[in-house]
Amino acid sequence: MYSNHYKYVSEIINQGLEKAELDGVLIYSGHAHNYFLDDMPYAFACNPHFKWMVPVTETPHCIIHYRLNAKPVLYMFQPQDYWHSLPKMVEGDWTAFFEIIAIGCKEDVPDFSNLKNHCWVGQADSCEYDNLQHNPKVYMDYVHFHRACKTDYEIENIRQANVLALKGHNAALQCFQKGYSEFETHMAYMLATQHNEHQLPYGNIIAQNENGAVLHYQHMQRNRLSKDDLKSFLIDAGCSVNGYASDITRTYSLVDNEFSEMIKAVEKMQIAIGKRAVVGVSYIDLHKQAHHMLADILKDFDVITCDAQTAHDSGLSNVFFPHGLGHYLGLQVHDCGGHQNDENGTILSPPELHPFLRLTRTLQENNVLTIEPGIYFIDMLLNKAKANSRDMGKYINWSRVNDFKPYGGIRIEDNIVVKAENPVNLTRI
Ligand SMILES: [Mn+2]
Known part of the structure; x- marks a missing residue:
């Protein structure tokens, strides 16, 4: 190889x-x-x-x-x-x-x-x-x-980095179910993956409850929450194998409820959009499709009251999904070249409405990328929406926002190899 x-x-x-x-x-x-x-x-x-x-x-x-x-x-x-x-x-x-x-x-x-x-x-x-x-x-x-086009050797390394990270994710899930602290969960992940901190491709994001609404949440609470307080768990953690990274996120609810139903809905659309990562597709289009699908979910759960098109065009969907759908993955967790439209270095900038999109290219065979949609309840962005001059807040059902806020947010992230048809999902094997 x-x-x-x-x-x-x-x-x-x-x-x-x-x-x-x-x-x-x-x-x-x-x-x-x-x-x-x-x-x-x-x-x-x-x-x-x-x-x-x-x-x-x-x-x-x-x-x-x-x-x-x-x-x-x-x-x-x-x-x-x-x-x-x-x-x-x-x-x-x-x-x-x-x-x-x-x-x-x-x-x-x-x-x-x-x-x-x-x-x-x-x-x-x-x-x-x-x-x-x-x-x-x-x-x-x-x-x-x-x-950006990976060889079989590279894909195999990223696949192994997925296998290893999933061991850590399993250990972390057990910690959550036992009510362990964020820090204890982090340590269980490190033990299961046999990684040192400096060997991780990026700092683990281990977030319980509202902390899931902080996109790159970096503290790890040392104390355990009481069984009554503990609600949700978001883990974004990868591994490195021969210098290649995996980058995986999962979100869990402690009990079956509306939030666990919302996780299921996001997971279903996440798997569906991963299957669309085929040769010739523009990643900008995938990102926009993700906004529409997430807006549909928000509407189904009565969090927003307008249709998906209005939610996207008004910027309302950005309030709940304020980052890009994903990025290239490989030797760097945000692998380079995502904005590079050709081998001469022509830059294809993200659209004005989606400035944080790290990947704007048309997909090629054996590109490896992440698909990581999310729905978050972030105070700062919700407050901005409330004060928005275009009256964005009128489409938000604030009592439903309050229902979901204690859970923080949802992100589901897999690592995908682009193919002419049937992309390979390295995370679900
Ligand atoms: Mn990622």
Whole structure:
């Protein structure tokens, strides 16, 4: 599987280099930066261009020297250091595609200052060579556009990241049913997935009751709610496998009631819209369809009183669904290139009514993306709607809003592989 992946990656890099009139590229894995006035570093996050080529995700100071028509060289950082344990020696199918040279310190890195026609891909402050172009736009745009189409190797990694995250989601659901705190639930997730905090593709969102209405809720309450108070649970949590992310959200109600019925309705439309992620479809259109379907649900539950078209066009549906339907997923949880309309870097901005949409492209075979519709009861947005000059509030049934507010909100999110027909849902397997 890796050999086909390597073939695709090297073709894209070759074409990107030719387009940028370059002969080679140095791809730097990155390094951690220290806190201000401190000798403690922020968590290390590997350059996605680096881990696209090699599944080495936790080792700083490595460099891939890739040239047209030559075997690439991987300078693998193996410091002689008694402070930390050595990075694991490399193994796996992929090693056959590289000449691997261990480097122990800066002096072991070859002098690249005489390289001609090369670029450097890495953090802005990481390149010490004036002769190298830093992250040249022509090359970057080309690669970012084509990185959106995933190879079988990449899809398999994302699938495994889904399998692992679902273990964590199961453990978390059991915690909710037992009335555990948000923090206890988070710890159970970490244990079930065997992840460290810095290995998560993004910070877990573990939210009970009203906290579900905070889109990126980041606190984890240490105290347990009483059985009478605990109502709902929203968990948005993923895993990483070989540098590839999963990104999954589920929402639960503690008992069967109107809120659990609303969750079912959102889940049904979420699965339906996931099936529409086929080649040639505009993701902007899918996002708008989602607004219509969610507005229908809001009307069915008597939360709004107007039809779906009015709810969408007036911006009313944005009050309850204020984020995008989803985004590309892969080496980055919000994978790059979502607004890039072509390999020349032409940007297709989100529509004015939907500024937070991270993906505006027409879908291609083997794009991997999330489908994550939601309905939330967010005070700030509801208050704005109430004060809205276009009198948006007249379409809102405020007593029904009050009924649902204690539950926070609903989000259901799966990871989907785009196909010509029958997209593959990696989360429901
Ligand atoms: Mn997401």
